[in-house]
Each structure stands twice: as C-alpha cells, then as structure tokens.
Amino acid sequence: MGMKDHADELARRRAKARQMGGDDAVARQHAAGKLTARERIDRLFDKDTFTEIGIHATHAGIAPDLAGRDTPADGVITGFGKVDGRLASVIAYDFTVMAGSMGRNAETKCNRAREIAYTKRVPMIWLIDSAGARIQEAIGSRWFAGSGVLFREESVFSGVVPQVAAMMGPGAAGTAYIPALADFVPMVKGTSNMALGGPPLVKAVVGEDITAEELGGSKIHTEISGVADLEVDDDEHCLRVIKEYLSYFPSHNQEPPPVIACDDPVDRRDDELLTMMPDSPRRAYDVKKVIRALVDHGRMLELKPGWAKNIVTALARLDGHPVGVVANQPMVLGGALDLDSADKAARFIMLCDAFGIPLVFLQDVPGFMVGRKVERAGIIRHGAKMLYAVSEATVPKLTVVMRKAYGAGYFVMCGRAYEPDLIVAWPTAEISVMGPEGGTNIVYRKEIAAAANPDEERARRVEDFRKLISPYIAAGAALIDDVIDPRDTRPTLIRALEMARTKRVDRPWRKHGVMPV
Amino acid sequence: MSEEIKAHITGVVFQIPTKKGDKVGAGDPVIVLESMKMEIPVEAPRAGVVREIRVQEGQTVQEGDTVAVLD
Known part of the structure; x- marks a missing residue:
C-alpha cells in the first residue's frame, strides 16, 4: 500500500468521524432545536482557525454491548482555535454519539484540551450536551477510583484562565459539576438542563417524579438556584454571548483585560441623571438606567440578571476599558441585601478581581435584611462573603454613593475603609450606621416617650438626625473625596480609572485566607 | 381562576392603592409595604381584577403572607 493509499484511508476515516452519530442522529439533534457539536464549533471560532485533536478516538472497547459499534470522535469534539482573534481551547460534547456520554477515551481527549488551556494560559470553553458519565465504561471501581481529575484541575486553574461552561443540552452528574466550577454559565432555554441526578435517578433514589426541565431547566438555574448566569434563546445566541463575555477578559490572569477604541465621549454628561432618582428617599427607581447612562454606549453584559435581582452585577466599559459594575437595585426589596444578593455580589467581585477588571460600586443600600427568617438562613455568614470579597479585591475600586449607604451595606459596597481608589457621593447621599427613623427611635427613645407630643418630638428629632447624614458632613471630615453632580459621574469615574491603573497592593504572605462560605 | 398575591418581604402595610373590584395590569402595585426604610410595592403578577384585599x-405582614387575591 503506497502513501497515496494511506492518505486516502486517512481521509476516509476523518470524513466518517465528521459525520458524528450519523444522519438520523444529526436530524434528531436539529429537530430538538439544537446545532451539532461541529456546527457550534464552526460558529464559535473565527473562520478556518479551529484545529481538532483526537478525531480518531473511539470507545475504550471494554463494554460488551459496545463491541463492533463505532463512536465517532468518542462523542466529544476537542481542539483549539481563535475567538475574535484570541486562542481558546474547547470541549464540545456530541449528543449524537452515545448521548455525548463521558467515555474513557473521550475523557482522555478532554484532559488534553484542558492541558492546552491550562499550560498555554488561554480560556477553556465547554459546550455541554451530555448524558453524563458513560456508565458502561465507568462501572466498577478499577477505573472510577482514579477518575475526577477534571474537577480538581478546573478548581486549580480557577482565576488563572477564564472558564466558560455553556449548557446547550443536558448535563447530569459529572457534566453538572463542570459548570458549577466554571466562571460563566449560559443556559439555552428549552433544551438545556443540569442536575446532579437526572429524573430516572431521582425516581429510583428518592422516589420523586419530576421532569428534567422542572428539576434543572434554565428557568430553575437562572431564577431560583443561581447556578447559571444567563438564559439564552437558542444555540446561536449562546455562542454570541460566550464571545461577548470573553471580550471583557484577558486570556489569563497575568495579562491586562482587553481595551477597545471608544468613541463615546469620556466627558459625556447625561442630563437624565438629574431626574432618574425620585425626590422621596423612600421611593425606588431602576438602577440599570443609571448604569446605562454612565458606561460606554449604554452597553453592559449583566450576569445573573434573573436571580437576586436586588443587586445588579454587570460587565461594561468605561473609555474602552472593561469594568465590573456592582449596583444596588432599589426596585427589588428596596435594594436591601439578603443572602442570595450577597453571594451573587461576592462571586462577581472575586471574578473581576481574579482577572484584573476594575470594580465600580454604585451604592443605594438601606442595609442588610433583618428578621427571623434571614438570621436562621445565616445572613451573617452570607453577608461576610461580601465583606471578605471586597476586602480581598486589589483591583482598582471606585465607589459612588448615590443615595442610601447604611450600616454594613456601606461597607460591603466598598465604603471608605475598603480601599476605594476614589469614593464620591451625589448630593442625595445618606451615609450612616442607621437610617434617621430607626436611629431616632433608639437614641431618643426616652425623650420621645417623655414629650408632651411624642409624634411631633419624633419628627423633629428625625429631621435633626437627617442633617447629620448629609454627604457634606462626611466630605467635611475628608472621608468622602468629593460630592459630585450626578452628571459628572462618567467623567469622574473615567479619570479615576486612569489614575488607578498603576495601583499596586501587596498583601501579607499566607497560603490562603479562610473564606466564610 | 383566582391567584393569591403574597408579600415577598416582611414589613408594614404602608398604603393600599387598590380596592376590591379594581382592574390591575401585570406589575401594578396592589399594596405598598414599608420595609427597610423603603416603600416596596407588592405587584400584581398578571393582569386581573382585585377580588379581595386581606390586609x-x-x-405587619410576614414574607409569604397573602395580602390580596386576584381574579
């Protein structure tokens, strides 16, 4: 057999592998509203930049019922290519081959793909559409006892390279912990779901009847559990969102985040900032409108928009430089912080800090929720995560106190003691350990009770108290760097960001802190 | 089909801008609670007619208490 014959045989093998699970399986994949793993890769990477590795892989040949069967590429497409000009490694489970189950050789390919990302310091992207472990090849302790390396590696390289796990189909057990440890998890509406145990296992083990969608569909994970970041309409939308997300991140943690040219004027003053906030300090408004008025072209990528909506966490740009915005949302629970919002913000702060993305805090927080329910749920423990994350963060931090800045809410939103590189207040700011009403009732309880007209006395004391929380008092003590016209917020943030670019903070050596989880 | 509207935060009923028989749209405030120094509306989850105001x-209402019923 000559080399030409060898080359033809090779081409035949490649072509066969590229057919994935065959025409029928591909047709079923399309009928389900999904793209195939190879179509996804085509859309994710820049044209003609994808290099596949492991195309010849097939099953491990140890399961009797797989004898004589072919598993093209062993059910997972792996390789590297360029996303908007920058290298990334990919693992795309192929549902048309044995439901994208994690076979032994498939996982060897995945190990190789992670090795590319982790040793070359480029983003790792998983496109998950998989039934989970391939039980036929995993059963018994001989192989399983040594498995699980993927989660350890994913943990070790967390914060070193960006890790994205897109749910584009099912993800059970093994393939559900990949997103759990990833930085960013979009979920396709209607076709994706994830659970540690799928419906048949749930039925067998705990006797519960439940569909995969009810158990772990996109609505569950983007609105209730908070495991996923974003619900997307379809595969195309999902792949666009992955690119948008990565556009804010460096390829690894020792590179600065990517800057793009910006034609939104740095000195733009938006007059609407004078009217967005209601005159009554007790009334709500939509803080997302404020964010849009400040950032380049009003564009932001909000993470976890459907979960813990009392805080907004969004990636955006100021003069072309990526920033992470953390803003209280008065529209939901009055902007008060609770368990989930503290978790959401703490995680986002850690994400931005890990990759050198400066943080902008927009404060309007009446405080942490109090009461029986939240105390029993451990609000002290959850609130501490946010204190810890904001204290740990050494990226540039900028704080704007727009209105309420009460109690520990002021601290966790990067108050003066948390090393903001600039902290400014709008004239409407109220900075205090407690609000005028609550504070008056505690401090002047006796005086109010003894007064001839307690209601009048209380009202007078509240007004006196209110004068003490004016931002000019804090600015007068030089604890707030300036009181600014809201319209000057964008120019002020951009100048401060430029000033803070050379920030360097050296922390004492330690192995690591004890994160209050 | 009627639907109970529940308080999503513990607080004190500050204002009741609707009454029995009023038509409301999705997102309209049915009652307004005062909690955490803020006026926090409890909104109609969908369009309908207010059948009953229960507060x-x-x-004082606890989180999860039914404050109104929508028809």
Missing part, C-alpha cells in the same frame, strides 16, 4: 394599613 389593612399599618398591619
């Missing part, structure tokens, strides 16, 4: 101004 009075000044009353």
Whole structure:
C-alpha cells in the first residue's frame, strides 16, 4: 500500500468521524432545536482557525454491548482555535454519539484540551450536551477510583484562565459539576438542563417524579438556584454571548483585560441623571438606567440578571476599558441585601478581581435584611462573603454613593475603609450606621416617650438626625473625596480609572485566607 | 381562576392603592409595604381584577403572607 493509499484511508476515516452519530442522529439533534457539536464549533471560532485533536478516538472497547459499534470522535469534539482573534481551547460534547456520554477515551481527549488551556494560559470553553458519565465504561471501581481529575484541575486553574461552561443540552452528574466550577454559565432555554441526578435517578433514589426541565431547566438555574448566569434563546445566541463575555477578559490572569477604541465621549454628561432618582428617599427607581447612562454606549453584559435581582452585577466599559459594575437595585426589596444578593455580589467581585477588571460600586443600600427568617438562613455568614470579597479585591475600586449607604451595606459596597481608589457621593447621599427613623427611635427613645407630643418630638428629632447624614458632613471630615453632580459621574469615574491603573497592593504572605462560605 | 398575591418581604402595610373590584395590569402595585426604610410595592403578577384585599394599613405582614387575591 503506497502513501497515496494511506492518505486516502486517512481521509476516509476523518470524513466518517465528521459525520458524528450519523444522519438520523444529526436530524434528531436539529429537530430538538439544537446545532451539532461541529456546527457550534464552526460558529464559535473565527473562520478556518479551529484545529481538532483526537478525531480518531473511539470507545475504550471494554463494554460488551459496545463491541463492533463505532463512536465517532468518542462523542466529544476537542481542539483549539481563535475567538475574535484570541486562542481558546474547547470541549464540545456530541449528543449524537452515545448521548455525548463521558467515555474513557473521550475523557482522555478532554484532559488534553484542558492541558492546552491550562499550560498555554488561554480560556477553556465547554459546550455541554451530555448524558453524563458513560456508565458502561465507568462501572466498577478499577477505573472510577482514579477518575475526577477534571474537577480538581478546573478548581486549580480557577482565576488563572477564564472558564466558560455553556449548557446547550443536558448535563447530569459529572457534566453538572463542570459548570458549577466554571466562571460563566449560559443556559439555552428549552433544551438545556443540569442536575446532579437526572429524573430516572431521582425516581429510583428518592422516589420523586419530576421532569428534567422542572428539576434543572434554565428557568430553575437562572431564577431560583443561581447556578447559571444567563438564559439564552437558542444555540446561536449562546455562542454570541460566550464571545461577548470573553471580550471583557484577558486570556489569563497575568495579562491586562482587553481595551477597545471608544468613541463615546469620556466627558459625556447625561442630563437624565438629574431626574432618574425620585425626590422621596423612600421611593425606588431602576438602577440599570443609571448604569446605562454612565458606561460606554449604554452597553453592559449583566450576569445573573434573573436571580437576586436586588443587586445588579454587570460587565461594561468605561473609555474602552472593561469594568465590573456592582449596583444596588432599589426596585427589588428596596435594594436591601439578603443572602442570595450577597453571594451573587461576592462571586462577581472575586471574578473581576481574579482577572484584573476594575470594580465600580454604585451604592443605594438601606442595609442588610433583618428578621427571623434571614438570621436562621445565616445572613451573617452570607453577608461576610461580601465583606471578605471586597476586602480581598486589589483591583482598582471606585465607589459612588448615590443615595442610601447604611450600616454594613456601606461597607460591603466598598465604603471608605475598603480601599476605594476614589469614593464620591451625589448630593442625595445618606451615609450612616442607621437610617434617621430607626436611629431616632433608639437614641431618643426616652425623650420621645417623655414629650408632651411624642409624634411631633419624633419628627423633629428625625429631621435633626437627617442633617447629620448629609454627604457634606462626611466630605467635611475628608472621608468622602468629593460630592459630585450626578452628571459628572462618567467623567469622574473615567479619570479615576486612569489614575488607578498603576495601583499596586501587596498583601501579607499566607497560603490562603479562610473564606466564610 | 383566582391567584393569591403574597408579600415577598416582611414589613408594614404602608398604603393600599387598590380596592376590591379594581382592574390591575401585570406589575401594578396592589399594596405598598414599608420595609427597610423603603416603600416596596407588592405587584400584581398578571393582569386581573382585585377580588379581595386581606390586609389593612399599618398591619405587619410576614414574607409569604397573602395580602390580596386576584381574579
């Protein structure tokens, strides 16, 4: 057999592998509203930049019922290519081959793909559409006892390279912990779901009847559990969102985040900032409108928009430089912080800090929720995560106190003691350990009770108290760097960001802190 | 089909901008609670007619308590 014959045989093998699970399986994949793993890769990477590795892989040949069967590429497409000009490694489970189950050789390919990302310091992207472990090849302790390396590696390289796990189909057990440890998890509406145990296992083990969608569909994970970041309409939308997300991140943690040219004027003053906030300090408004008025072209990528909506966490740009915005949302629970919002913000702060993305805090927080329910749920423990994350963060931090800045809410939103590189207040700011009403009732309880007209006395004391929380008092003590016209917020943030670019903070050596989880 | 509207935060009923028989749209405030120094509306989850208001101004409600019923 000559080399030409060898080359033809090779081409035949490649072509066969590229057919994935065959025409029928591909047709079923399309009928389900999904793209195939190879179509996804085509859309994710820049044209003609994808290099596949492991195309010849097939099953491990140890399961009797797989004898004589072919598993093209062993059910997972792996390789590297360029996303908007920058290298990334990919693992795309192929549902048309044995439901994208994690076979032994498939996982060897995945190990190789992670090795590319982790040793070359480029983003790792998983496109998950998989039934989970391939039980036929995993059963018994001989192989399983040594498995699980993927989660350890994913943990070790967390914060070193960006890790994205897109749910584009099912993800059970093994393939559900990949997103759990990833930085960013979009979920396709209607076709994706994830659970540690799928419906048949749930039925067998705990006797519960439940569909995969009810158990772990996109609505569950983007609105209730908070495991996923974003619900997307379809595969195309999902792949666009992955690119948008990565556009804010460096390829690894020792590179600065990517800057793009910006034609939104740095000195733009938006007059609407004078009217967005209601005159009554007790009334709500939509803080997302404020964010849009400040950032380049009003564009932001909000993470976890459907979960813990009392805080907004969004990636955006100021003069072309990526920033992470953390803003209280008065529209939901009055902007008060609770368990989930503290978790959401703490995680986002850690994400931005890990990759050198400066943080902008927009404060309007009446405080942490109090009461029986939240105390029993451990609000002290959850609130501490946010204190810890904001204290740990050494990226540039900028704080704007727009209105309420009460109690520990002021601290966790990067108050003066948390090393903001600039902290400014709008004239409407109220900075205090407690609000005028609550504070008056505690401090002047006796005086109010003894007064001839307690209601009048209380009202007078509240007004006196209110004068003490004016931002000019804090600015007068030089604890707030300036009181600014809201319209000057964008120019002020951009100048401060430029000033803070050379920030360097050296922390004492330690192995690591004890994160209050 | 009727639907109970529940308080999503513990607080005191500050205002009741609707009454029995009123038509409301999705997102309209049915009652307004005062909690955490803020006026926090409890909104209609969908369009409908207010069948019953179960609270009075000044009353304390717990998170999860039914404050009104929508038809």
